[in-house]
Amino acid sequence: MLPNALQPSATDHIPVLAEEVRELLAVERGNTVVDATFGAGGHAALLAADLHGAGKLIAIDRDPAARSYFERFRRRTGVSARFLRGEFATVLGQLAQNDVKADAVLLDLGVSSMQIDQPTRGFSYAVDAPLDMRMDSTAEATAADYVNELDERELEIVFRRYGEERYARSIAREIGRRRRVERFERTGQLVDAIKAAIPAPARFGDGHPARRVFQALRIAVNDELGQLDQALPAAVEMLRPGGRLAVISFHSLEDRIVKRFFRDEQRGCVCPPDFPVCVCGREPVLRIVTPKAVRPTARETAVNPRAASARLRVAEKTE
Numbered sequence: 001m002l003p004n005a006l007q008p009s010a011t012d013h014i015p016v017l018a019e020e021v022r023e024l025l026a027v028e029r030g031n032t033v034v035d036a037t038f039g040a041g042g043h044a045a046l047l048a049a050d051l052h053g054a055g056k057l058i059a060i061d062r063d064p065a066a067r068s069y070f071e072r073f074r075r076r077t078g079v080s081a082r083f084l085r086g087e088f089a090t091v092l093g094q095l096a097q098n099d100v101k102a103d104a105v106l107l108d109l110g111v112s113s114m115q116i117d118q119p120t121r122g123f124s125y126a127v128d129a130p131l132d133m134r135m136d137s138t139a140e141a142t143a144a145d146y147v148n149e150l151d152e153r154e155l156e157i158v159f160r161r162y163g164e165e166r167y168a169r170s171i172a173r174e175i176g177r178r179r180r181v182e183r184f185e186r187t188g189q190l191v192d193a194i195k196a197a198i199p200a201p202a203r204f205g206d207g208h209p210a211r212r213v214f215q216a217l218r219i220a221v222n223d224e225l226g227q228l229d230q231a232l233p234a235a236v237e238m239l240r241p242g243g244r245l246a247v248i249s250f251h252s253l254e255d256r257i258v259k260r261f262f263r264d265e266q267r268g269c270v271c272p273p274d275f276p277v278c279v280c281g282r283e284p285v286l287r288i289v290t291p292k293a294v295r296p297t298a299r300e301t302a303v304n305p306r307a308a309s310a311r312l313r314v315a316e317k318t319e
């Protein structure tokens, strides 16, 4: 349990799989912890408590709004900490290059509740708002830029690949038709176009009809899979032997990247399977701590429905 002073406030993001992360990262007094997705600092507060007043925490987030949460976190915990604003792929790479070493690295992927619930950020299909979806509000391209500027074929690919949207083609066509008349600026316009493009029975059941397209656009706008691909090796490079990397993902595309990366780094050898002996000499870099992804309990998802799709994987750097 967190001390009262560190409890999140009612509007904060509720940290997902928090006790499991804490147990599996097994932070100890004097450690260096990197929370690469700081958000409201919920996980960071738990991990900081395990430092018992010695050690340090490095917080990373691409969202400038996370800084105020970090200031609150530092005041409340008194832990030695610094905040680095930027993309975790870049920042982890820079830390690794500068020989900064860590005992624990956490990636809690996706968006925070504060981002989803802030209507002006445009992540939600539930309220009409500017079609934005940037986690980093200083980044160049918004969801509106994608929707207005990708050609129909590219839109279809984005919706199918990142959203597994069955009606990707007809939605892309409907967008193409509508934007010839009027530019897409609002989430409401996109929701209307999606509803018009899909057959009536598909508008009911399996969640909101715009859910998959919004997820797909968010992944594309924030290059979420590219960020993950680059961040994993950088995080491992930063780890001290025996240090642990924990990743919480929220959809199968992310989880597949993490699972494959852990498996490849545990195997070491990259020789083709038909080679009689290993000639690459590559040693295992990771030991997988969670052979199966850890899922939230029914009790957790009852309290926090946003945790439902979470999967946690943890690996340890070999000696």
Ligand SMILES: C[S@@+](CC[C@H](N)C(=O)[O-])C[C@H]1O[C@@H](n2cnc3c(N)ncnc32)[C@H](O)[C@@H]1O
Binding pocket: 013, 014, 015, 016, 036, 037, 038, 039, 040, 041, 042, 043, 044, 060, 061, 062, 063, 066, 086, 087, 088, 089, 108, 109, 110, 111, 112, 113, 135, 227
């Ligand atoms: C799910 S929230 C993390 C919540 C946090 N663990 C907590 O307990 O409050 C994800 C956070 O990571 C940030 N984020 C996502 N992708 C990022 C990236 N590629 N680089 C830096 N920050 C990122 C988001 O801006 C968001 O604040």
